[in-house]
Amino acid sequence: MPTTATLPSCYTDLGVLRREAATLGSIAGLVSWDQETYMPKGAAMARSEQMGLLARLGHERNTYPRLGELIGACESDASLMSDDRLAANVREMRRDYDLKTRLPAELVEELARVGSQAQEAWKLARGDSDFKAFQPWLEKMVSLTRRKGECLHAGDGELYDALLDEYEPGATASEIESVFAPLRQRLSAFISDINTNGAPPSTAPLDTKIPAAQQHAFGLRVLKALGFDLSTGRLDVTTHPFCSGLAPGDTRLTTRYRDERFTDALYGTMHEGGHGLYEQGLPKTDALFGTPLSDSISLGIHESQSRMWENLVGRSRSFWVWALPIANECFDNALSAYTPDDMVKAVNTSTPSLIRVEADEGTYNLHVMLRFELERALIAGDLSVSDVPGAWNERMKSMLGLDVPSDAKGCLQDVHWAFGLMGYFPTYTLGNLYASQFWEAILRDIPDLESGFERGEFAPLLTWLRTNIHAHGRQYRASDLCERVTGAPLSPEPLLRHLARRIRPAYGLGE
Numbered sequence: 279m280p281t282t283a284t285l286p287s288c289y290t291d292l293g294v295l296r297r298e299a300a301t302l303g304s305i306a307g308l309v310s311w312d313q314e315t316y317m318p319k320g321a322a323m324a325r326s327e328q329m330g331l332l333a334r335l336g337h338e339r340n341t342y343p344r345l346g347e348l349i350g351a352c353e354s355d356a357s358l359m360s361d362d363r364l365a366a367n368v369r370e371m372r373r374d375y376d377l378k379t380r381l382p383a384e385l386v387e388e389l390a391r392v393g394s395q396a397q398e399a400w401k402l403a404r405g406d407s408d409f410k411a412f413q414p415w416l417e418k419m420v421s422l423t424r425r426k427g428e429c430l431h432a433g434d435g436e437l438y439d440a441l442l443d444e445y446e447p448g449a450t451a452s453e454i455e456s457v458f459a460p461l462r463q464r465l466s467a468f469i470s471d472i473n474t475n476g477a478p479p480s481t482a483p484l485d486t487k488i489p490a491a492q493q494h495a496f497g498l499r500v501l502k503a504l505g506f507d508l509s510t511g512r513l514d515v516t517t518h519p520f521c522s523g524l525a526p527g528d529t530r531l532t533t534r535y536r537d538e539r540f541t542d543a544l545y546g547t548m549h550e551g552g553h554g555l556y557e558q559g560l561p562k563t564d565a566l567f568g569t570p571l572s573d574s575i576s577l578g579i580h581e582s583q584s585r586m587w588e589n590l591v592g593r594s595r596s597f598w599v600w601a602l603p604i605a606n607e608c609f610d611n612a613l614s615a616y617t618p619d620d621m622v623k624a625v626n627t628s629t630p631s632l633i634r635v636e637a638d639e640g641t642y643n644l645h646v647m648l649r650f651e652l653e654r655a656l657i658a659g660d661l662s663v664s665d666v667p668g669a670w671n672e673r674m675k676s677m678l679g680l681d682v683p684s685d686a687k688g689c690l691q692d693v694h695w696a697f698g699l700m701g702y703f704p705t706y707t708l709g710n711l712y713a714s715q716f717w718e719a720i721l722r723d724i725p726d727l728e729s730g731f732e733r734g735e736f737a738p739l740l741t742w743l744r745t746n747i748h749a750h751g752r753q754y755r756a757s758d759l760c761e762r763v764t765g766a767p768l769s770p771e772p773l774l775r776h777l778a779r780r781i782r783p784a785y786g787l788g789e
């Protein structure tokens with residue numbers, strides 16, 4: 279295996295070019311974060327120009343012919359390619375380069391520029407619950423995204439697969455459908471069973487009104503205890519919470535506060551915190567930053583990290599044994615009438631609701647499947663944009679039994695399609711599936727893991743994740759990592775077992 283001193287110049291030169299491209303990407307990420315957090319409305323046009331220019335420059339950097347030559351030279355260096363990690367880095371750089379060089383620069387710039395404007399139009403349309411105002415922008419984004427799919431599409435399969443592959447390398451829509459179909463059926467039966475045969479627990483603790491400033495203080499205490507390093511990260515407020523791992527030493531989280539249901543912000547913060555812990559755990563060293571080994575595997579694996587901290591940890595009894603006294607400290611004893619058991623039952627209900635980001639664990643994946651079906655049909659040309667509200671409302675009725683009162687609470691609730699993020703939604707459910715399967719493996723390795731949470735000891739979990747998942751960067755495909763870590767391919771069973779164990783007792787039913 280070559281040491282750093284003996285690495286061939288093609289490999290080190292490649293690292294320098296990739297690092298420059300990643301630095302440009304981090305600047306684009308920073309102005310995008312600013313657009314979501316502090317940018318004045320009047321800056322929207324200038325910002326879309328900035329985003330467009332940065333996207334074009336980034337694309338140029340990522341498609342330099344010199345990059346292709348250097349990757350080719352690395353691929354023919356037998357000594358370099360005999361090292362698993364270095365070979366994986368070269369393999370992934372080849373993948374990135376081939377995908378990026380298939381996209382014309384003008385399309386990349388247009389997607390960024392129109393996407394930035396569409397995002398502003400979405401904000402206004404959502405505020406007014408006016409789908410018609412957003413429709414022309416969504417039409418533009420669907421058309422641009424289809425063009426992108428056509429450029430990336432190789433071989434057989436549907437256009438949607440080419441878009442999906444960007445977020446979940448190697449996955450296809452039909453494979454996903456084969457996992458989602460039985461999951462959907464079992465979940466529907468599960469939700470119907472608990473709501474028919476069980477007694478819903480009291481959610482009174484969640485009605486306690488908590489001022490935003492107190493919620494923010496509590497959120498920061500929790501993040502810190504989980505191991506999120508606030509000297510290399512921040513927590514701010516946006517309409518749509520997100521995490522941005524901008525650069526080494528700079529991971530930005532956002533959340534949103536309402537007076538009611540302080541747990542929405544808490545779990546939003548823990549969710550984005552889980553993404554942030556992954557970003558902070560990736561090996562973004564001087565030698566690796568900008569290369570695939572410092573990058574996450576896929577959005578599905580990224581989401582497995584956020585959902586693990588949000589749900590597997592945050593909705594457990596042992597978490598609330600530790601967190602309730604701290605919440606009372608931050609909230610002037612507003613929750614002093616409640617026990618950890620009251621809290622754990624209140625946060626483990628499963629009731630159909632309209633908003634995906636506020637949905638409980640039991641119903642959440644049905645929201646994802648609805649979006650997966652619609653965006654797959656939009657890209658295939660089987661659904662026109664003007665029919666989106668009707669198709670949305672119809673599925674909300676058939677899948678969750680709900681009438682949608684307004685588009686703001688229906689098809690305008692998520693920002694993804696305004697950005698052209700199609701092929702992205704299914705990664706949320708893949709994340710839930712991976713999280714539960716990893717969790718069973720972690721409990722085999724650390725049987726007393728959860729009792730440590732009662733004392734605020736989250737480090738054993740974080741250390742396990744750092745060692746088994748974060749440290750590898752993008753060395754493995756998601757499916758390979760799953761087999762390596764859990765000894766089995768991805769299955770819906772661990773998620774279904776987890777939901778039964780967590781939610782059924784809250785309804786007074788046996789596990």
Ligand code: ZN
Nearest residue numbers: 549553581584
């Ligand atoms: Zn997430």
